[in-house]
Amino acid sequence: MTGAEADDLTVPAAAGLRIGQGFDVHRFSGDPSRPLVLGGVTIEGAPGLEGHSDADALCHAVADALLGAGALRDLGTHFPDTDARWQGASSLGLLATVVAMLRRRGLVPVNADCTVVCEAPKLAPHVPTMAERLGQALGAPVSVKATRAEGLGALGRGEGIACVAVVLVAAGAVQPTGAVQPTGAVQPAVPPQPSGGHAPGHHGPGGAP
Numbered sequence: 001m002t003g004a005e006a007d008d009l010t011v012p013a014a015a016g017l018r019i020g021q022g023f024d025v026h027r028f029s030g031d032p033s034r035p036l037v038l039g040g041v042t043i044e045g046a047p048g049l050e051g052h053s054d055a056d057a058l059c060h061a062v063a064d065a066l067l068g069a070g071a072l073r074d075l076g077t078h079f080p081d082t083d084a085r086w087q088g089a090s091s092l093g094l095l096a097t098v099v100a101m102l103r104r105r106g107l108v109p110v111n112a113d114c115t116v117v118c119e120a121p122k123l124a125p126h127v128p129t130m131a132e133r134l135g136q137a138l139g140a141p142v143s144v145k146a147t148r149a150e151g152l153g154a155l156g157r158g159e160g161i162a163c164v165a166v167v168l169v170a171a172g173a174v175q176p177t178g179a180v181q182p183t184g185a186v187q188p189a190v191p192p193q194p195s196g197g198h199a200p201g202h203h204g205p206g207g208a209p
């Protein structure tokens, strides 16, 4: 591509793309029986994370990014940790539910990019499987990266795991019936309420799902 051709590139006005970002952090659990689950992968020999569900912080970050792209509040709003149904729940399953929630609104994931921050365990051997499982849940390519906090702060002291995710979502997708969903404002699943901060308990004192 020549410089002139690159200068001519434009984004089609009807692209109907939305971006969303998600962040989640869970501390390691003192319960030796809790498995570590990240990106839908159980990592043997590593301490598990505290949480109401399986505490899969990577799935939670991706799900929050999707909900953000759809202006659908956050994970704690839809799956509160005060609800016994989500106790020990598979977060990969919760993620699939969120994807279905978006698809019903004509919003289809295009791709996602995620970073997991932790000192240990070493995640590199598990990254391809995490990306594959997340990709299956989204029906779109997912990139997973792992990095360390270089000894800084709580993450650097190995007290927990943090995950960030960015997703791109296409709006106005065509349904199998041929009906085209409107590309206008996305209706929130729940009416916006005045809020002092976090949704019910997801990241609150009661522990994250």
Ligand SMILES: [Zn+2]
Residues within 6 Å of the ligand: 024, 025, 026, 051, 055, 056, 057, 060, 202, 208, 209
């Ligand atoms: Zn979480």
